[in-house]
Amino acid sequence: xxxxxxxxxxxxxxxxxxxxxxxxxxxxxxxxxxxxxxxxxxxxxxxxxxxxxxxxxxxxxxxxxxxxxxxxxxxxxxxxxxxxxxxxxxxxxxxxxxxxxxxxxxxxxxxxxxxxxxxxxxxxxxxxxxxxxxxxxxxxxxxxxxxxxxxxxxxxxxxxxxxxxxxxxxxxxxxxxxxxxxxxxxxxxxxxxxxxxxxxxxxxxxxxxxxxxxxxxxxxxxxxxxxxx
Ligand SMILES: [Zn+2]
Numbered sequence: 001x002x003x004x005x006x007x008x009x010x011x012x013x014x015x016x017x018x019x020x021x022x023x024x025x026x027x028x029x030x031x032x033x034x035x036x037x038x039x040x041x042x043x044x045x046x047x048x049x050x051x052x053x054x055x056x057x058x059x060x061x062x063x064x065x066x067x068x069x070x071x072x073x074x075x076x077x078x079x080x081x082x083x084x085x086x087x088x089x090x091x092x093x094x095x096x097x098x099x100x101x102x103x104x105x106x107x108x109x110x111x112x113x114x115x116x117x118x119x120x121x122x123x124x125x126x127x128x129x130x131x132x133x134x135x136x137x138x139x140x141x142x143x144x145x146x147x148x149x150x151x152x153x154x155x156x157x158x159x160x161x162x163x164x165x166x167x168x169x170x171x172x173x174x175x176x177x178x179x180x181x182x183x184x185x186x187x188x189x190x191x192x193x194x195x196x197x198x199x200x201x202x203x204x205x206x207x208x209x210x211x212x213x214x215x216x217x218x219x220x221x222x223x224x225x226x227x228x229x
Contacts, residue, residue, distance in 0.1 A: 023185040026066065027169070032056045038200040040209045045192040046200060050211060056141050056169060057091040066185055067095025070167035073183045074137055077164045079104040081129060083156065084139040085111050085120055085148055093139035096167060104137065105129060109152060120151040122159075132160030140168040143184070146175040153180065 027033035032055035039050040057063045079102045084093035090108050097106045109120040136156050156163055171184035
């Protein structure tokens, strides 16, 4: 039997593709990433892939491994601070900072809403760490709209610190981050469809409404201190 002809693809592109497949497989193992499905989104649109953000950083050894890949990418640049928001991104940013040769410190902003608008607040204790000229690596778990990251970028700019780059696990390719150097383990944009034009509906694939139903039918578990009488 003759050998198959060698692929003409650029080896770097092939390597990136293989790496992305491995990272997707890891995210699948955490239970966060669902592929080859037919999912109803909260917007009413349909899609074939879905990622549950809260589950992405639940496996410490996976998070550490993925964080180390991000750290390795940014290893040639000195970093003073790794800055993130939100619980998932913060877990990841710890892993990135731990593996970066500069031994940066980890700082986080807290997310909130003000008058219906998203807002990121930097606790005052961190202000002395973020000064003019401080080299900052921004870390995010999933970048889907880029709105949180853009607020972080604005915050760093406001303090006169310097952004080294942005590292994340997953980035929707359509997101614009003002030309900042972004390194993402997975860069993917899954198409979403109007139900009327959905090819999966046309094929008769059953619609998975679980993720939407979960939001409306199930309440998160919560406990509370009793009211004092
Ligand atoms: Zn559909």
